[in-house]
Amino acid sequence: MAMTQFRARALLLTPAGLWYAALLLLPLAVVLIFSFGERSAIGGYAPGFTLEQYANLPARFAAFRNTMTLAPLGTVASLLIAYPLAYFLAVRVSPKWKTMLLVLVIVPFWTSILIRSYAWIFLLGGKGIPALLAQIGLDDVRLLNTPFAVLVGIVYGYLPLMVFPIYVALEKLDKRLLEAAADLGTPPWRAFLQITLPLSMPGVLTGSMLVFILLMGEFLIPAILGGGKVFFVGNALVDLFLQSRNWAFGSAVAVALVVIMLITVALYTRAVKRFGASRDDVGLM
Amino acid sequence: MKNDTKPISRKAFMEELRRYEKGSVTRRHFLGVTGLGTAMAVMGGAMPGLLPTRARAQEIGDRVVLATWPNYHDPANFDAFTDATGAYTQVNVFGSNEEMLAKIQAGGSGWDVFVPTNYAVPTYVEAGLIEPLDLSKIPNYDPAAFDSRFADAGTIDGVVYGVPKNWGTTGIAFNSDKTGGVVDSWKTFFDGARDQFDGRAMVHDYQLTTIGNALVYHGFSFNSVDPAELAQAEKLLIDVKPHLYAISSDYQPAMRNGDAWLTMCWTGDGKQMNSDMPEIGFALGKEGGEIWSDFYAIPKGAPHKEAAYALINFLLDPQVNARESLAHGYPVADSRTNALLPEELLNDPILYPAAEALAPLEFGAAVTLTDPNRAELMARFKSA
Amino acid sequence: MLDGYADAGNTMTQDHDMTQSPTDTRQTVAEFVGATKRFGEVLAADRIDLRIRRGEFLSFLGPSGCGKTTALRMLAGFESPTEGEVLIDGREVGGMPAYRRPVNMVFQHYALFPHMTVAENVGYGLRQRRPRLPKHEIADRVIRALATVRLDDFAQRRIWELSGGQQQRVALARAIINEPKILLLDEPMAALDAKLRGEMQRELLDLQRSLGITFVLVTHDQEEALSMSDRICIMGHGRIIQVGTPQDLYDRPRSRYVADFVGKANIVEGQIAARHSGWAQAALGNGVHVLVQDEPDDTRTHVDIAIRPEALSLVRRSDPTPAATAALPAMVTHRTFLGDHTEYLLTAEGIGTLQVNAPRAAERVAGGHDVGAYVHVLWPEQTGLVLAADS
Known part of the structure; x- marks a missing residue:
C-alpha cells in the first residue's frame, strides 16, 4: 500500500523533477563546474580545479557595489511610487474604471523593455526634460547617462511588478477592518498605518523581492540609460562571457550573484513569516 | 548651440526618431548586447514559408547562414543570390569579434559564412575553428586585384582562411x-x-x-x-x-x-x-x-559548405560588391570593384x-x- | 413632524413612548429623527423615528434589505443620513465620523485584526485614545475585559487560532473595553452554530445586565430578538413597521407583516358585524362569528384577523363546544408531532388553511386527531386580533 503510494507519487513528480533538473539544476551545475576552471589562452573555458576565480572576485567589487546600491535604491523608489498607485487602484477607483486602469498599468509591459528604455533617452536627453528646465532658468542639467537616469529607467521598467502584488494584497484586504478601526477611534491616516500597511506587507515584500532579484541581474537599463558608465554585475557578466570570454571567472561571478540572491530570498522568507498575519495571507513566491 | 535650450517639437521629434532608428539599428554594440539580431535571424529561420524553394535547391542546399555585422550588406544582393541559386540567406547580426568568437567557441553556431576582422583570424586558426578556403570554388576572388595591405591578414602560413570583404578606420x-x-x-x-x-x-x-x-x-x-x-x-x-x-x-x-x-x-x-x-x-x-579589414571566412563544420562558397563567390563579383559598397559606405580593396564606383565616392576623404x-x-x-x-x-x- | 415622532397619517411608524419629552437625555441615549438614507435610487432607510432608551436592549428585526443594518450604520457613523438627524446623547452626530463617536460595534464577521494577538485586538481601542492612556492601565483593562468574556488564557493567541465562538468574544471584549454609550451588534451570532448561539445569547444578556450599557442588536432571527430584547423594532422596506416589547409584538401585531414575522399566525378574512370600544364582532368566511380585538378608531368592514396557532384547539365534531368559543368545522390534512406539541394543518370550510398547535399535555388527556378526521377548531373569544391594513 505504502509502496504503491510511493510509486504513484514518484511517477507524478517525475515530469516536474525532470524539468527542474534540466532547466535549473543542470545549468547551475555547469556554471558551478566552470567557476572552478580556467580561462583558456584564447578565451573560453579550460578545465581545471582552482579557486583562483573566486579569489579574483574582488576585481568585480565595484560592479557588486553598484548593483547592491542601485538595486535596493531602485526597489525602494519603485515601492514608493507603486504603493500609492496600487492603493489608488485597489481602494479608491470605482470598479467601473478598475479593469481599464489595471490594463493601462500592464500595457507598457507588452512593449520590450528595450524600446521603453530608449524612449527615456529622448526624455532625459538634451532636448527632453533638460530643455524644459532650461526654459525656467536651470541651464545645462545633465540627466542622461547618470545613475539617476538608470534609477528612473529601473523604476519605470519594474513598476508593474511592484504594483501588482501590492494591488492584490490591498484588494484582498477586508474593508470592514478599516471600519472596525474607525469604530474603535482611529482616524483614517492612522488606520492606514496600523491596519492597511501591515496587512499589505506580504504584497510589499513579494513585489520588492521580484524587483530586487531581477534588478540584481539587470544589465540592459544601465547599459542604455547609464551610457555604459554605470556598471552592474549583469554588465560584468555580459562582458566576461561575450567580450573577454573569461567563462571561468564569469561563472564565479555568476555563482557569487546567485549566492547573494539566495541569501536575499532567505531573508525575504523570514520576513514574510513575521508579517504573515494569518496563514492564508502569506504571499510566498 | 542656439537650439539647445528649446524643447524638441513634435515634428523634430519624429525626424529625430527616424534618424535614431536608423542610427541605432546599425549599431553593432546595440544589437550584440541585446541579442535582437540573433532573435530576428532565429525567427526568420523558424518560418519555413519565408524560405523559397527552387528546383536548383538540391545543388547547394536551400539556405546559407551568414554571421555578419549590422547594415553591412545590400539586401537586394541576397535576393539576387536566391534567384540565382535557390538558396536563401539567413543573416545573423553580431556586435563584436569577441562575441562572434564566443559563439563559435560555444559550438553549434550553425553558421556557413562569417566575417572576422583581421586581428581575429589568427585566433580562429589557432583554435581550429576556421576552414582553409578552396579558392577554386571562389573564382571571383582575384588576389591580383586586391590591395594586399587589406588582404594579407586572411592568409596565415601560406594558407588562405579569409578573402577580403571591406576595410576601414x-x-x-x-x-x-x-x-x-x-x-x-x-x-x-x-x-x-x-x-x-x-x-x-x-x-x-x-x-x-x-x-x-x-x-x-x-x-x-x-x-x-x-x-x-x-x-x-x-x-x-x-x-x-x-x-x-x-x-x-x-x-x-x-x-x-x-x-x-x-x-x-x-x-x-x-x-x-x-x-x-x-x-x-x-x-x-x-x-x-x-585601420582594419574584414574577411569572408567559413567556420569549421559549416552545415552548408557548398552554399557558403557560392555566397562568398557571389558577393565578390565586382558588380555585386559595388552595390554592397554603395549601400553600406565602407571602402573595398578590390580595384575591379572600385572601377565601377562613382568618382565622388572614391574621392571621399572619409572613405579614402x-x-x-x-x-x-x-x-x-x-x-x-x-x-x-x-x-x-x-x-x-x-x-x- | 415637528416634534419628530408622530407621523399622524401613519400609525404604524409611531413609537409607543410618545409621552417622553424630546430632550430628556437621562432616559434617551440616542435618537433617530426622520433619518433617511438613499443610495442612488435605493431608499435604504425611510424617515426613521426612534428613541433608544438608556440601558435597554433594543433589536432591529427584519429580513435582509429591510434597512436595519443601515439604521445601525447611521448610529455607528459609517453612513450619514441623507435627510433627517441622528442624535447621540442629545447631540446631532450626522456629520461626526465614526472614530469620534462614543459607540462601538461587534461586526458580523467580527472584523478582528489578523495581524494582532487577542490582547492587541482587545486593547486596540484604548491605544487610540489621545492623550494616551498609561500602558499599565491598558494592560489591566485588557485583562479585565478578557476575563469578562472568559478568555483569560487567550491573550497571546493569534486570531486564526481561535474558534468562531472565541473570536466572537474577542470582538465583544474589543468593543466593551471602551465603555461605549451604546454597543452595536451586527448579526453577531450569524456565524455560530445553533447550540453555541443559544449559549452566546445568554452570555450576551448577562453581560448587558452587568455592564448596564445600551445594546442595539441587528438580526433577522426572530427568536434571537424575542429572547434577548427589551424592545424590538421591526423594519421593512427601509421603514419602521412596529416597535414594542416582544410580548407586545407577539400578542398585538398591528399588521400582517409583523404577525407573520414574529411567531406564526393564522390570518383569516372577516366581515365586521359590530364594534364596541376596542372589540369587534366579525363574521368569518363560514359565517361563524368571533369576538376579536380591534383598534377603537377602525372603520373598515372587511379586515384581516390574526390568531396564533396555540390559541386554537381541536375537538371531535361530536364533542360539546365550550362557552364563549366559536367552533369551526374543519378536516385534518397534516399532522406533525414536534415533542412538546403537535402541529396540525387543517382545511376549514369557507376559511382555508389553519394551523393549530396542540400541547402534548392536552393530547395525552384527550387523544390526537388523525389525518382525514373531521374536527372542530375551537376559537376562544377575544383571542383574535384585527390587523391594520399593510401599507
Whole structure:
C-alpha cells in the first residue's frame, strides 16, 4: 500500500523533477563546474580545479557595489511610487474604471523593455526634460547617462511588478477592518498605518523581492540609460562571457550573484513569516 | 548651440526618431548586447514559408547562414543570390569579434559564412575553428586585384582562411558647430574631454579601440600589451571617465541630437552622419589609431559548405560588391570593384583618407583579442 | 413632524413612548429623527423615528434589505443620513465620523485584526485614545475585559487560532473595553452554530445586565430578538413597521407583516358585524362569528384577523363546544408531532388553511386527531386580533 503510494507519487513528480533538473539544476551545475576552471589562452573555458576565480572576485567589487546600491535604491523608489498607485487602484477607483486602469498599468509591459528604455533617452536627453528646465532658468542639467537616469529607467521598467502584488494584497484586504478601526477611534491616516500597511506587507515584500532579484541581474537599463558608465554585475557578466570570454571567472561571478540572491530570498522568507498575519495571507513566491 | 535650450517639437521629434532608428539599428554594440539580431535571424529561420524553394535547391542546399555585422550588406544582393541559386540567406547580426568568437567557441553556431576582422583570424586558426578556403570554388576572388595591405591578414602560413570583404578606420567624429573646428588628434580628444568638451565625449564600449587610442595618446602602440604602458592608458581612461558623456559603441543617436560633441567612430558611421549632417566631420587621429579589414571566412563544420562558397563567390563579383559598397559606405580593396564606383565616392576623404593620414594607423593585433589584462583593464574602467 | 415622532397619517411608524419629552437625555441615549438614507435610487432607510432608551436592549428585526443594518450604520457613523438627524446623547452626530463617536460595534464577521494577538485586538481601542492612556492601565483593562468574556488564557493567541465562538468574544471584549454609550451588534451570532448561539445569547444578556450599557442588536432571527430584547423594532422596506416589547409584538401585531414575522399566525378574512370600544364582532368566511380585538378608531368592514396557532384547539365534531368559543368545522390534512406539541394543518370550510398547535399535555388527556378526521377548531373569544391594513 505504502509502496504503491510511493510509486504513484514518484511517477507524478517525475515530469516536474525532470524539468527542474534540466532547466535549473543542470545549468547551475555547469556554471558551478566552470567557476572552478580556467580561462583558456584564447578565451573560453579550460578545465581545471582552482579557486583562483573566486579569489579574483574582488576585481568585480565595484560592479557588486553598484548593483547592491542601485538595486535596493531602485526597489525602494519603485515601492514608493507603486504603493500609492496600487492603493489608488485597489481602494479608491470605482470598479467601473478598475479593469481599464489595471490594463493601462500592464500595457507598457507588452512593449520590450528595450524600446521603453530608449524612449527615456529622448526624455532625459538634451532636448527632453533638460530643455524644459532650461526654459525656467536651470541651464545645462545633465540627466542622461547618470545613475539617476538608470534609477528612473529601473523604476519605470519594474513598476508593474511592484504594483501588482501590492494591488492584490490591498484588494484582498477586508474593508470592514478599516471600519472596525474607525469604530474603535482611529482616524483614517492612522488606520492606514496600523491596519492597511501591515496587512499589505506580504504584497510589499513579494513585489520588492521580484524587483530586487531581477534588478540584481539587470544589465540592459544601465547599459542604455547609464551610457555604459554605470556598471552592474549583469554588465560584468555580459562582458566576461561575450567580450573577454573569461567563462571561468564569469561563472564565479555568476555563482557569487546567485549566492547573494539566495541569501536575499532567505531573508525575504523570514520576513514574510513575521508579517504573515494569518496563514492564508502569506504571499510566498 | 542656439537650439539647445528649446524643447524638441513634435515634428523634430519624429525626424529625430527616424534618424535614431536608423542610427541605432546599425549599431553593432546595440544589437550584440541585446541579442535582437540573433532573435530576428532565429525567427526568420523558424518560418519555413519565408524560405523559397527552387528546383536548383538540391545543388547547394536551400539556405546559407551568414554571421555578419549590422547594415553591412545590400539586401537586394541576397535576393539576387536566391534567384540565382535557390538558396536563401539567413543573416545573423553580431556586435563584436569577441562575441562572434564566443559563439563559435560555444559550438553549434550553425553558421556557413562569417566575417572576422583581421586581428581575429589568427585566433580562429589557432583554435581550429576556421576552414582553409578552396579558392577554386571562389573564382571571383582575384588576389591580383586586391590591395594586399587589406588582404594579407586572411592568409596565415601560406594558407588562405579569409578573402577580403571591406576595410576601414577608427577615427574621431566631431560636431564642428560645438567643437569649433576639426578634432584630429587623440590628444585633443582626451584632453578636451576633461576640459572644453566636458561631458560631451564618447568612447567605444570596446577594449580594442578605447584602450588602443588611449595608448596612442601616450605615444604607445595601439596594440600594446605591455603592463607599464597599459597602466598609463588605464590612468588616462579612469581620469577621463567622469567627464565622458558615455562609454558606448552606439554613438550615432547622441551625436545626431547634439548631446555628444565628439566620439570614437568607424568609417561607415562617420560617412553616414556626415551625409545627413555636414557639421559632423570625421578625422583620423594624427598620432595613429586603427585601420582594419574584414574577411569572408567559413567556420569549421559549416552545415552548408557548398552554399557558403557560392555566397562568398557571389558577393565578390565586382558588380555585386559595388552595390554592397554603395549601400553600406565602407571602402573595398578590390580595384575591379572600385572601377565601377562613382568618382565622388572614391574621392571621399572619409572613405579614402590621404595616404599620410593612414600612415600612422595600425592593424589590430591578435594578442589584444585574447589578452586578459586588456579585458580586465576595460572592466575596471567601466566600473570605476 | 415637528416634534419628530408622530407621523399622524401613519400609525404604524409611531413609537409607543410618545409621552417622553424630546430632550430628556437621562432616559434617551440616542435618537433617530426622520433619518433617511438613499443610495442612488435605493431608499435604504425611510424617515426613521426612534428613541433608544438608556440601558435597554433594543433589536432591529427584519429580513435582509429591510434597512436595519443601515439604521445601525447611521448610529455607528459609517453612513450619514441623507435627510433627517441622528442624535447621540442629545447631540446631532450626522456629520461626526465614526472614530469620534462614543459607540462601538461587534461586526458580523467580527472584523478582528489578523495581524494582532487577542490582547492587541482587545486593547486596540484604548491605544487610540489621545492623550494616551498609561500602558499599565491598558494592560489591566485588557485583562479585565478578557476575563469578562472568559478568555483569560487567550491573550497571546493569534486570531486564526481561535474558534468562531472565541473570536466572537474577542470582538465583544474589543468593543466593551471602551465603555461605549451604546454597543452595536451586527448579526453577531450569524456565524455560530445553533447550540453555541443559544449559549452566546445568554452570555450576551448577562453581560448587558452587568455592564448596564445600551445594546442595539441587528438580526433577522426572530427568536434571537424575542429572547434577548427589551424592545424590538421591526423594519421593512427601509421603514419602521412596529416597535414594542416582544410580548407586545407577539400578542398585538398591528399588521400582517409583523404577525407573520414574529411567531406564526393564522390570518383569516372577516366581515365586521359590530364594534364596541376596542372589540369587534366579525363574521368569518363560514359565517361563524368571533369576538376579536380591534383598534377603537377602525372603520373598515372587511379586515384581516390574526390568531396564533396555540390559541386554537381541536375537538371531535361530536364533542360539546365550550362557552364563549366559536367552533369551526374543519378536516385534518397534516399532522406533525414536534415533542412538546403537535402541529396540525387543517382545511376549514369557507376559511382555508389553519394551523393549530396542540400541547402534548392536552393530547395525552384527550387523544390526537388523525389525518382525514373531521374536527372542530375551537376559537376562544377575544383571542383574535384585527390587523391594520399593510401599507
